[in-house]
Amino acid sequence: MNIIVCIKQVPDTTNVRIDPETNTLIRAGVQSIINPFDAYAIEEGVRLKEKFGGTVTIVTMGPPQAEEALREAISLGADEAVLVSDRAFAGSDTWATSYTLSKAIQKIGQFDLIICGKQAIDGDTAQVGPGISAHLDIPQITYVKKIEDVKLDGAHRHMRAEKMTEEGYEIIESPLPCLITVVKEINEPRLPSLKGKMRAKKIEIKKILAKDLDVDPGLLGLNGSPTKVVRIFTPPPRKGGQMLEGEAKEICGKLVELLKCEIP
Amino acid sequence: MSIKVITEKCTGCKLCVRVCPFGAIEVVNKKAVINLDKCTLCGACIESCKFSAIVLTKLSPSDIDFPKKLDAYKDVWVFCEQKKGAVQSVAYELLGKGRELADQLGVDLCGVLLGENVKTEAQKVIHRGANKVYLVDAPELKNYQDEPYSKVLVKLIKEHKPEIVLCGATSIGRSLISRVAIGIHAGLTADCTGLDIDRKERLLLQTRPAFGGNIMATIICPNHRPQMSTVRHKVMKEAEENKHHKGQIIEKKYGKEEYFSRTKLLDIVEEIEETVNLTEADIIVSGGRGMQNPENFKLVEDLAKVLGGAVGASRAAVDSGWKTYSHQVGQTGKTVCPKIYIACGISGQIQHLVGMQSSEIIVAINKDPHAPIFTVATYGIVGDLFEILPELTKRFKEVLKK
Ligand SMILES: Cc1cc2nc3c(=O)[nH]c(=O)nc-3n(C[C@H](O)[C@H](O)[C@H](O)COP(=O)(O)OP(=O)(O)OC[C@H]3O[C@@H](n4cnc5c(N)ncnc54)[C@H](O)[C@@H]3O)c2cc1C
Numbered sequence: 001m002n003i004i005v006c007i008k009q010v011p012d013t014t015n016v017r018i019d020p021e022t023n024t025l026i027r028a029g030v031q032s033i034i035n036p037f038d039a040y041a042i043e044e045g046v047r048l049k050e051k052f053g054g055t056v057t058i059v060t061m062g063p064p065q066a067e068e069a070l071r072e073a074i075s076l077g078a079d080e081a082v083l084v085s086d087r088a089f090a091g092s093d094t095w096a097t098s099y100t101l102s103k104a105i106q107k108i109g110q111f112d113l114i115i116c117g118k119q120a121i122d123g124d125t126a127q128v129g130p131g132i133s134a135h136l137d138i139p140q141i142t143y144v145k146k147i148e149d150v151k152l153d154g155a156h157r158h159m160r161a162e163k164m165t166e167e168g169y170e171i172i173e174s175p176l177p178c179l180i181t182v183v184k185e186i187n188e189p190r191l192p193s194l195k196g197k198m199r200a201k202k203i204e205i206k207k208i209l210a211k212d213l214d215v216d217p218g219l220l221g222l223n224g225s226p227t228k229v230v231r232i233f234t235p236p237p238r239k240g241g242q243m244l245e246g247e248a249k250e251i252c253g254k255l256v257e258l259l260k261c262e263i264p
Numbered sequence: 265m266s267i268k269v270i271t272e273k274c275t276g277c278k279l280c281v282r283v284c285p286f287g288a289i290e291v292v293n294k295k296a297v298i299n300l301d302k303c304t305l306c307g308a309c310i311e312s313c314k315f316s317a318i319v320l321t322k323l324s325p326s327d328i329d330f331p332k333k334l335d336a337y338k339d340v341w342v343f344c345e346q347k348k349g350a351v352q353s354v355a356y357e358l359l360g361k362g363r364e365l366a367d368q369l370g371v372d373l374c375g376v377l378l379g380e381n382v383k384t385e386a387q388k389v390i391h392r393g394a395n396k397v398y399l400v401d402a403p404e405l406k407n408y409q410d411e412p413y414s415k416v417l418v419k420l421i422k423e424h425k426p427e428i429v430l431c432g433a434t435s436i437g438r439s440l441i442s443r444v445a446i447g448i449h450a451g452l453t454a455d456c457t458g459l460d461i462d463r464k465e466r467l468l469l470q471t472r473p474a475f476g477g478n479i480m481a482t483i484i485c486p487n488h489r490p491q492m493s494t495v496r497h498k499v500m501k502e503a504e505e506n507k508h509h510k511g512q513i514i515e516k517k518y519g520k521e522e523y524f525s526r527t528k529l530l531d532i533v534e535e536i537e538e539t540v541n542l543t544e545a546d547i548i549v550s551g552g553r554g555m556q557n558p559e560n561f562k563l564v565e566d567l568a569k570v571l572g573g574a575v576g577a578s579r580a581a582v583d584s585g586w587k588t589y590s591h592q593v594g595q596t597g598k599t600v601c602p603k604i605y606i607a608c609g610i611s612g613q614i615q616h617l618v619g620m621q622s623s624e625i626i627v628a629i630n631k632d633p634h635a636p637i638f639t640v641a642t643y644g645i646v647g648d649l650f651e652i653l654p655e656l657t658k659r660f661k662e663v664l665k666k
């Protein structure tokens with residue numbers, strides 16, 4: 001089973017704080033991590049490979065330092081890593097990102113399954129996964145929390161998965177190749193192995209530039225992005241709250257008074 | 265497209281270094297230097313610079329000459345998500361906002377409804393202010409599926425050319441619209457919390473949080489139509505129902521090819537246990553590690569029940585197996601914005617806060633006075649939740665007579 005996992009390197013928001021005086025983002029010391037949802041995508045890819053054979057290829061589009069994220073993914077059990085990086089891709093919105101990634105995936109070759117995270121924690125759009133499947137015109141299952149079954153032989157190669165919804169889940173069957181996006185519940189990612197770490201150090205990362213792709217340059221980067229950011233600002237901080245003090249009974253009485261008209 | 269520092273103006277004050285979400289700016293010899301490998305051209309530094317020393321050459325609304333064909337697009341559309349044949353409340357919220365936008369532009373507000381036997385629902389969409397409803401009624405559209413829904417919506421958009429398309433940022437909305445936007449090369453902004461119109465340029469100003477709400481971005485889509493957004497549930501006010509409001513239902517039919525789905529929906533499993541859907545709830549009572557064990561969650565559930573609310577949980581509580589993942593609030597769980605959010609025994613780490621800090625009222629109960637949850641709390645209670653929760657439940661029961 002040939003699997004492609006798309007990952008994104010994102011700033012670790014754990015360390016992002018707001019400077020109370022200037023009301024701006026304090027970024028000092030903020031490290032880059034693999035997008036948390038993509039860690040589940042890597043793990044699921046590696047598990048499927050262990051079960052069915054084949055390879056797991058990690059793809060990321062980003063600046064040169066995104067190579068770190070690729071090496072980390074190798075240490076977690078992936079086989080190959082591809083960095084899609086070029087100034088021509090800078091400023092891509094989700095349309096241009098999914099276009100570029102879909103072209104890069106076509107270049108990489110035959111695949112049975114593409115796995116993406118549910119969403120990236122910097123932009124929170126959840127648009128790139130479905131965007132890639134739309135560009136490649138393959139079926140998709142989003143918000144997958146469990147893969148129930150995979151059939152790789154016979155005429156009807158397919159998989160069956162549980163898709164999380166607001167009310168519960170749906171069981172969906174899709175022919176292969178297809179694309180899935182995964183949520184946290186799907187697995188518990190392993191830690192890197194010693195062997196994996198060694199491989200991660202040595203592995204040669206494949207690089208893909210704009211000129212390597214069969215693309216329309218007008219559809220790349222900022223030029224290819226229908227959306228434009230016109231303003232960035234920090235939201236007004238939440239207004240300072242009120243501490244309720246006293247005995248438990250007293251506090252509860254106060255709170256009930258404060259809230260009772262707010263309850264629909 | 266480029267970004268540069270005008271060195272004559274730069275004073276080396278480092279404000280831009282601090283605001284850059286990507287760590288792409290350094291000050292070298294008292295001048296800001298932008299690392300173009302890290303820069304994503306997001307523009308955060310530009311706002312921050314008090315000396316206008318950073319410039320990004322890009323399109324701004326006033327620079328844009330509209331190609332003629334954009335004029336062919338008009339009307340504001342709302343995709344009316346239905347489940348089990350009932351239009352979901354998020355659609356009514358969008359109709360409320362959609363009405364304002366349509367009035368500002370002087371165009372019609374239209375609903376789009378796909379389903380089976382949903383004509384009476386189309387009438388309800390009109391009662392909520394739509395001038396027209398495009399109705400596609402077919403057995404294949406009974407339940408939401410990515411492919412038929414996106415193919416039909418692409419066809420409808422190509423045929424009728426709306427200028428704006430709004431859709432709920434729900435699991436259905438986000439999967440559907442992302443696919444549709446690719447097919448018609450439209451701009452799509454995810455999870456908006458604010459929508460407005462630049463009347464002069466007829467542009468939709470879409471404002472959304474990024475970096476877990478640490479910054480807000482306003483996004484436009486100058487050269488492509490329609491302008492599409494998904495909108496966060498519970499942020500906009502529902503359109504009021506007016507049974508006298510009149511509108512037109514336009515029934516459309518498509519063929520086998522549009523209705524065909526390569527994926528098959530085999531089963532729909534509902535799991536809502538004791539409570540209502542988290543993202544729909546007006547009140548959420550959440551428990552964290554401070555609950556100590558799954559049995560104690562009953563205290564949270566009891567309060568939620570009295571208030572008619574839903575039960576949420578921190579990741580620590582979910583990872584301990586006390587609550588299922590569908591209850592998790594936060595960065596790797598759900599983003600919620602109820603009217604009232606009551607956090608019990610939750611410390612309030614940033615990954616939890618990003619999922620709930622836009623709630624209208626936040627109540628925090630924690631025995632540690634330094635817990636970060638208190639920085640966002642409207643009402644904070646320093647105390648033992650095992651004492652507070654039963655008392656609160658009892659009092660609310662009396663007041664609400666339940
Ligand atoms: C990549 C990543 C993603 C994450 N995503 C999420 C997410 O989506 N959602 C999420 O919630 N977390 C998430 N986390 C985890 C997050 O960082 C915190 O670890 C988690 O939120 C802590 O949960 P908690 O507040 O319940 O537990 P704790 O931090 O252990 O807090 C327990 C609190 O209970 C209080 N307490 C204890 N006993 C009592 C008592 N008797 N009465 C009153 N108060 C009491 C304590 O004072 C303490 O403040 C994520 C972390 C990472 C690294």
Ligand SMILES: Nc1ncnc2c1ncn2[C@@H]1O[C@H](COP(=O)(O)O)[C@@H](O)[C@H]1O
Nearest residue numbers: 006007061116117119120125126127128
């Ligand atoms: N630049 C990128 N390179 C590779 N994969 C990406 C990139 N951006 C997004 N993805 C994938 O798409 C998913 C959703 O991202 P987003 O649409 O940005 O929320 C992520 O979890 C990744 O799997």
